[in-house]
Amino acid sequence: MEILPGIEIKEKSLWVKKKKILIIADIHLGYEQKMIDSGILVPKRMFSEIKKEIEELLKLKPELIVINGDVKHELGKISDQEWRDALDFLDLLMNKAEVILIRGNHDNLLEPIARKRGIEVRNFYCFDDICVLHGHKIFLETMDKKIKTLIIGHDHPAITLDDGVKKEKFKCFLFGSYKDKKIIVMPSFFNLVEGSDIKKERLFSPFLKDLNNFRVFVLGDKVYDFGKLKNIR
Helix, strand or coil, X not given: CEEECCEEEXXXXXXXXXXXXXXXXXXXXXXXXXXXXCCCCCCCCHHHHHXXXXXXXXXXXXXXXXXXXXXXXXXXXXXXXXXXHHHHHHHHHHCCCEEEEECCCCCCCCHHHHHHCCCCEECEEEECCEEEECCCCCCHHHXXXXXXXXXXXXXXXXXXXXXXXXXXXXXXXXXXXXXXEEEEECCCCCCCCCCEECCCCCCCCCCCCCCCCCEEEEECCCEEEEEEHHHHC
């Protein structure tokens, strides 16, 4: 499904078909180890599941893959799992396409990993009239008038649907505006947590103050356009 002309939702990623650019946000490698260290037992299968999903997306034959922040999860260190999984992850991508890493709020210590593979960590990446940035900070360069569309992650949008008997949470994309620009908000790519319920939970990005007029694209067995959030409420 196209969320904007030329920009398609592909599973939990965005595909800029004309440019052959694949955009993925919020991988959070090492999340399971953080949970285990906190006393919560979870199976370490997230990375293998991510790899399978990535391998399917690579069938699109992208020429450029943009990772839009939060490759790793730990804030104050690089865990053994993060070293191992992040390098394996980058090798998988770099074998198929050029890779750009966007700095997320969990990526203060991403540079040592990126240097191992000769990749620069950037604050944003712009092409044509589109700019990709994580969304936890606003950079003046991305507010230039020639930029018409912003693509962010960071807040892991999801929505809980209730039919009166059963409640279930689904990852979702959001589409709205920030000042004079269109904005697309991506869901997290990792699977253990669906994300933050946009109907109930506070979002933290400075780009997302009022979501009422944002359109919600829910990820289920296909992509469903639920219309504006205020009408869902």
